[in-house]
Amino acid sequence: MNLSRGTRALLQWLLLGGLVGVVCGVASAVFLYLLEEATHFREGHPWLVYALPVAGLVLGAVYGRWGGPIRGGNNLVLDTVHASDAQVPVRMAPMVLVGTVLTHLFGGSAGREGTAVQMGGSLADLVARRLRVGPDTRRELLAAGIAGGFGSVFGTPVAGAVFGLEVVVVGRMGYEALLPALVASVVGDLVTRGLGIHHTPYPAPGALPLTWGVLAKWLVFAVAVAVVAVVFVELMHRLKKLLEHRVRWLPVRMALGGAAVVVLWKLAGTDDYLGLGVPGILRAFVDPALPVSAFAWKLVFTAVTLAAGLLGGEVTPLFFIGAALGNVLARLLGLPLDLGAAVGMAALFAAAANTPLALSIMAVELLGxxxxxxxxxxxxxxxxxxxxxxxxxxxxxxxxxxxGPLLEKIVALRELAREDRAPPSGPEGRGRG
Known part of the structure; x- marks a missing residue:
């Protein structure tokens, strides 16, 4: 009987997870193709950056009119995992895809993981509603959608599966969704690659034995990474709240953000901090003369872009910030340059997204x-x-x-004002992971 039930569960998740993986893989392939085309076009026509405020105004008007239900972005997807009465609207996938491509076309500093996760969540929820699955199965399909989007857009299927579980609840993983998340992520990656998409190859650092001295250096390194992660998170959230309070109308808010990016671009005197910034990431692995301020510039560019409401994710910009920071720290601490950039690239996003396991695996998939x-x-x-x-x-x-003990109930990070003012906890508290 147990074998029969297990076999049925395996077949169910191979089918449902595979279906989610296919739609995520196709969506990621289309998205990555358009993103590459937009980036190349902007690089050949740098004057487009001056039009970013106009693009922000137009995008803001469109989102103000039709995007109300999807403005939560990744947070909407995460909230939906925990709320059976909520849903991720189908319109999220096309709107966030087009919005992110336009943000990059005009030079906004944003990533692609947010778009992939939102498309994956939207499409997975569509599959769940069409098939009329139960609330538990729907929740697991949403985790699979997150995994399928993340794994296919970066070409990291194992990290995608773990990310889809780890990002939902800090410090706990819902293993009931492991199989659908893994199937969706692997299938999504295969579909994206099968459609001709090639992911950026990163340098593979050489081996470095772990000694007491090296360990001490990594601890110092980790403190610096944590400080920069806190600065990025706090700057982005506080700037977003300030703009929402002072500038109520979304189109104007996004236009002002675009104008601020143009000003930063002229002050920096380089195109390096526009868009994804992949060339800057690769440079951090090999260039001992990388400007010490590179990570700070990219941090500010990205915080302004995203806080203003322009579309995109945080991962690739955080990879840039982390790799550039790792380059600087490696020089200061006497660590191999490529290994410092590699560790900084993965660890900064791990700290900012509370996903250390997924990003450790991702580092291995990308870097060896x-x-x-x-x-x-x-x-x-x-x-x-x-x-x-x-x-x-x-x-x-x-x-x-x-x-310490489990909290009396699972709460959102936004509800925890400060670590020393956390909600009451008790040994009997329980919640879903």
Missing amino acids: ANVLPHVAIVATVAYLLTGHRGIYPSQRIARLKHG
């Missing part, structure tokens, strides 16, 4: 096994030091990072 155990050490320590904050305020938390 030599990054272990270094990236796991730095990512875990930085994750702990950032406290109860992150780029996704809708992430839930069931137990405080520093330990």
Whole structure:
């Protein structure tokens, strides 16, 4: 009987997870193709950056008219995982795809993971509603959608599956969704690659034995990563709240954000901090003369872009910030330059998104096994030091990072004002992961 039930569950998730993976893979392939075309066109026509305020005004008007239900972005997807009466509208997928491509076409500093996760969540919820599955199955399909979007857009299927579980509740993973998340992420990656999409190859750092001296350097490194992660998270959230309070009308808010990016672009005197910034990431692995301020410039460009409401994600800009920071720290601490950039690239996003396990795996998939155990050490320590904050305020938390009993109920990070003023907790508290 158990074997029969297990077999039925396996077949169900191979089918449902595979279906979610296919739609996520196709969506990611279309998105990545358009994104590459938009980036190349902007690089050949740099005057387009001057039109970013106009693009922001137009995008703001469109989102103000038709995008109300989807403005929550990644946080809407995470909230929907926990609320059976909520849903991710189908319109999210096409609107966020077009909005992100236009943001990059005109030079906004944003990433692609947010778009992939939102498309994956929207399409997975569509599948769940069409098939009229139960609430538990729907919740697991949403996790699969997150995994399928993330894994296919970066070409990291195992990290995508783990991210789809780890990002939902800080410090806890819902293993009931592991199989559908893994199937969706693997299938999504295969479909995206099968449609001719090629992911950026990153340099593979050489091996570095872990010694007491190297460990001490990584601990210092982790503190610096945590500080920068906190600065990014706090700057982005506080700037967003300030703009929403002072500038109520979304089109004007997005136009002002675009104008601010243009000003930053002229002040920096370089195109390096526009768009995804992949060339800057690759440069951080090899250039000992990379400007010390590069990570700070990209941090400000990205915080302004996203806080104003322009479309895109945080991952690739955080990869840039982390790799550039790792380059600087490696020079200061006497670590290999490429390994410092690799560890910084993964650990900064791990700390900002509260996903140290997924990003440690992602580092191996992108950069090779030599990054272990270094990236796991730095990512875990930085994750702990950032406290109860992150780029996704809708992430839930069931137990405080520093330990102790379960909280009486799972709460969103946005509800935790400060670590020392957390909600009451008790040994009997329980919640869904």
